[in-house]
Amino acid sequence: MAGHSKWANIKHKKAATDAKRGKIWTRLIKEITVAARLGGADISSNPRLRLSVEKAADANMPKDNVQRAIQRGAGGLDGVNYEEIRYEGYGLNGAAIIIDTMTDNRTRTVAEVRHAFSKFGGNMGTDGSVAFMFDHVGQFLFAPGTPEDALMEAALEAGADDVASQEDGSIEVICPPHDFEKVKAALTAAGFKAELAEVTMKPQTEVTFTGEDALKMQKLLDALENLDDVQEVYTNAVIEEA
Numbered sequence: 001m002a003g004h005s006k007w008a009n010i011k012h013k014k015a016a017t018d019a020k021r022g023k024i025w026t027r028l029i030k031e032i033t034v035a036a037r038l039g040g041a042d043i044s045s046n047p048r049l050r051l052s053v054e055k056a057a058d059a060n061m062p063k064d065n066v067q068r069a070i071q072r073g074a075g076g077l078d079g080v081n082y083e084e085i086r087y088e089g090y091g092l093n094g095a096a097i098i099i100d101t102m103t104d105n106r107t108r109t110v111a112e113v114r115h116a117f118s119k120f121g122g123n124m125g126t127d128g129s130v131a132f133m134f135d136h137v138g139q140f141l142f143a144p145g146t147p148e149d150a151l152m153e154a155a156l157e158a159g160a161d162d163v164a165s166q167e168d169g170s171i172e173v174i175c176p177p178h179d180f181e182k183v184k185a186a187l188t189a190a191g192f193k194a195e196l197a198e199v200t201m202k203p204q205t206e207v208t209f210t211g212e213d214a215l216k217m218q219k220l221l222d223a224l225e226n227l228d229d230v231q232e233v234y235t236n237a238v239i240e241e242a
Contacts, residue, residue, distance in 0.1 A: 023226075024059050025056075025059060025061050025065065026228075027102075027231050028052060028055055028056045028059060028061060028069075029061075029065065029069045030082055030102045030231065031052045031055075031102070031231065032049065032052045032053065032056065032066060032069035032070055032073065033069045033070075033072050033073035033082065034073060034082050034084065034102060035048040035049040035052050035073065036049055036069070036070045036071075036072075036073025036074045037073040037074065037075075037081075038073075040074060041070050041071070041073070041074035047181060049070070050181070051180070051181065051199070053066055053070075081104060082102040082103060082104055083102070083103060083104075083106065084100070084101070084102055085100075085101050085102075085103060085106055085109065085110075086098060086099065086100050086101070086127075086131075087099040087101065087110070087113050087124065088124075088125045088126070088127065088128070088129045088130045088131055089113075089117050089122055089123055089124040089125045089129070089130070090122055090123045090125060090129075090130070091121070091122045091217050091220050091221070091235065091237055092121055092122070092209070092213055092216055092217050092220070092237075093207055093209070093213065094207070095207045095209075095217065095235060095236055095237040096130035096133050096134070096203065096235060096236045096237075097122065097130065097220075097221070097224070097233065097234070097235045097237075098130060098131060098134060098201055098232075098233070098234040098235070099113055099224055099230055099232075099233050099234075100230070100231045100232040100233075100234075101113070101227075101229045101230050101231060102229060102231050103229040108229070109227075109229040112227050112229065113224065113227065113230075116220065116223040116224050116227065117220070117224075119223065120216065120219050120220035120223050121216055121220060122220050131201075133203060133204055133205070133236060134201040134202060134203050134204065134234060134236070135201070135202050135204060136177050136199070136200075136201055136202075137161075137174050137175065137176070137177060137199070137200065137201075137202050138174065138175040138176065138177050138179065138180030138183060138184075138197075138198075138199050138200075139172065139173070139174055139196065139197070139198055139199075139200050139202060140155075140172070140173040140174075140175075140183070140184070140187065140194040140196065140197045141170055141171070141172050141173075141194060141195055141196040141197075142170060142171045142172075142173070142192060142194055142195065143170060143195050144168060144169030144170050145169065146170075146171050146192065148163075148165055148171055150190070151163065151171055151173070151187075151192055154186060154187055154190040154192060155173045155175075155183065155186075155187060157186070158175075158179075158182060158183045158186030158187060159175060159176070159179045159182060159183055159186075160173050160174060160175040160179075160183055161174050161175055161176065162174040170195075173187070173194075174202070177199045180197075180199050184197055200232075200234065201234040203234070203235070203236030204236075205236060206236050206237070206238045207236055207237050207238065208237075208238045208240060209237055209238065209239050209240060210240045214239045214240055217237050217239060218239050221233060221235060221237070221239075
């Protein structure tokens with residue numbers, strides 16, 4: 001996309017994430033609990049649990065917290081039962097938003113999501129109203145200056161679908177979500193460390209926001225992300241920094 005820096009947006013996202021570490025831990029505990037409940041407590045045979053435990057390590061979560069969440073999910077400790085629910089909607093200028101939640105009370109969660117949309121100029125949509133505008137992928141982003149040819153060779157050999165150089169010099173690697181761990185391990189073994197590595201919903205097209213609209217759109221996204229039951233917010237909105 002001309003005029004916007006994927007690298008700047010990623011750094012902004014990481015800074016915002018670091019500032020909300022306590023909330024990140026809460027989200028990760030939910031994710032670990034659900035992953036263990038669905039696939040068992042054995043990390044070696046439960047890819048979803050393995051990925052969430054890696055995220056917890058990246059977020060510097062104490063191992064005791066991680067182990068308790070695994071035990072709770074696997075039935076070793078009493079705890080609440082969470083269900084996963086996805087909501088979809090629109091922000092300013094028809095920008096698409098997907099909200100993934102984990103909740104023990106869906107009535108509360110849908111009311112909070114709907115309130116955030118209406119308060120900040122968005123509209124809640126129906127199931128499937130915007131999901132078709134996103135691809136479920138593994139995504140890696142490497143800093144400007146990363147040797148592109150060597151990275152491309154390692155990524156494609158590991159099973160990546162695409163390696164794309166961005167205008168700001170950063171390099172994005174895309175792979176199928178089920179190959180994420182394999183590609184990540186291969187790239188790490190080849191000496192490449194991604195600044196961002198995640199399984200995500202990647203928008204097929206983007207809507208750029210500037211000025212007053214950017215501020216309004218950011219307020220809506222922040223309101224959704226700050227809800228206790230929200231795990232992830234995906235959007236095709238790109239907020240230009242002033």
